[in-house]
Amino acid sequence: MGVEIRVEGLTKSFGRQTIWQDVSLTLPAGEISVLLGPSGTGKSVFLKSLVGLLKPDRGHIWVGDRDLPYLPEAQLYDTRKLFGVLFQDGALFGSMNLYDNIAFPLREHTKKPESEVRRIVMEKMEMVGLLGAERKLPGEISGGMKKRAGLARALVLDPEILLVDEPDSGLDPVRTAYLNQLIVDLNSQINATFLIVTHDINTARTVPDNIGLLFRRELVMFGPREMLLSSEEPVVRQFLNARRVGPIGMSEEKDVSELEAEAKMGHDPGKLPPIPPQLMPSDGRVRPAQHAPGSWCAAHGVVPPAGSFIDDLGRNWVEEWPRYVAAMGPVAGAGAVPGGHAPGGHVPGAPGPGGYQQGGGVPGAGAAP
Ligand SMILES: Nc1ncnc2c1ncn2[C@@H]1O[C@H](COP(=O)(O)OP(=O)(O)OP(=O)(O)O)[C@@H](O)[C@H]1O
Known part of the structure; x- marks a missing residue:
C-alpha cells in the first residue's frame, strides 16, 4: 500500500x-x-x-x-x-x-x-x-x-x-x-x-x-474529483471546462476591465457539464483506493450536473456500482477503502465486461501506445 x-x-x-x-x-x-x-x-x-x-x-x-x-x-x-x-x-x-x-x-x-x-x-x-x-x-x-x-x-x-x-x-x-x-x-x-x-x-x-x-501562487482547491467537477468556484470551473470566460487570462490573470467587458457582453460560464465515469483498470477490477461513483456528491448533498456518471452505453454507474462491485470484487490484496468514501469509479466508454464476469477484459485493454 x-x-x-x-x-x-x-x-x-x-x-x-x-x-x-x-x-x-x-x-x-x-x-x-x-x-x-x-x-x-x-x-x-x-x-x-x-x-x-x-x-x-x-x-x-x-x-x-x-x-x-x-x-x-x-x-x-x-x-x-x-x-x-x-x-x-x-x-x-x-x-x-x-x-x-x-x-x-x-x-x-x-x-x-x-x-x-x-x-x-x-x-x-x-x-x-x-x-x-x-x-x-x-x-x-x-x-x-x-x-x-x-x-x-x-x-x-x-x-x-x-x-x-x-x-x-x-x-x-x-x-x-x-x-x-x-x-x-x-x-x-x-x-x-x-x-x-x-x-x-x-x-x-x-x-x-x-x-x-x-x-496565482495559491492552491485554489484540492479534493475528490467529484468535488472539483461539480464546483462553481470560477477558477476551477473555467479551468476544468477549458473555457475562455472566467478569471484566468492569457497571461494568467484577467484584469478588471477584461472581466467587466466579459460581463457587459453577457458572457456567462454556462452549465457545468456532466461528471464523466472514472477510468477503470483494464481488467475491470475495482482499484483498492477507488471511490464509488457519486459517493462524494451524495455525502455532501451535492446534486451532480445532469447526465453525470453515465457511460457511452447509457448505463448509470451510480446505479450499476453495487452490482458491479459484487460481481468483480476488489483487486487482490485490497484493504479497506480509505477516506470515508465508499469504493467507486468506472469506465468511460469502455465499461467493464458485459455481465461483469470477474477477470473478464475490457475492450482495448493492455494495448501498447
Ligand atoms: N531552479 C529554478 N530557478 C529559478 N526559477 C525557477 C526554477 N525552476 C522553476 N523556476 C520558475 O518557477 C516558475 C514555475 O515553473 P514550473 O516549471 O514549476 O511551472 P509549471 O506550472 O510546471 O509550468 P508548465 O505547465 O509550463 O510546465 C517559472 O517561473 C520558472 O521559471
Missing part, C-alpha cells in the same frame, strides 16, 4: 519571485491525484519539492513520520527511494538502450546481482508493454514508448509514491488515452500513491481520485 503524503503550509520562492505559498494538501495513500494549473504556476516545482530536489522556504512535507525538507542528507536519500518519478521527457540516457536505462536505478542504488536486475527489468518492461524493445536506443523509439520506458524505470525500486510530470506532453490523444489506461492499471497493480501533473483536461476529468488546482 502506498503512503500518505501530508503537505502543510508549503511556500517556495526563487529570489523575490514567490512561486506558491501556504500550500496544504493530503495525497491519500494509494489514490491517484492530479495537479493542474496554468503554465508557470509551479507544478513542476511542486513535484521537485515533494521528492526533495528543491527545498521549500517554509512548511512541511510529511511522508509517514518523516518531514522531508528537514531530513539530514542520509535520511533524505533513503526517503527518496520511496519515490518513483517520471519527468516530462522521460529523462532517459540517450546513449543507453532501454534495458540499461531501466536497470540504472537498480545498479545505482542496490547491490542486486545481475540475474535479479534482469528479472526486475523484464517484469517492469512487461508491465508497461515494452517487452522486445530492450535493445532499442531512446532515439529510435516514439514519444509514447519513451514515456513508458520512463515509467518502467520509475517502477524498478517498487516505489510507494509515483510522481508523473505531464505524461501527455507531446503525445497525440490516442496515445494519451493508452497512457492514462496504463497509469490506472499500474495503480491497481502496485497500489502506490500517485501524483500526476497534467494539462490534459480529459485526463484530469476521468483518471484521478483527487484533483488540485494551482493559480
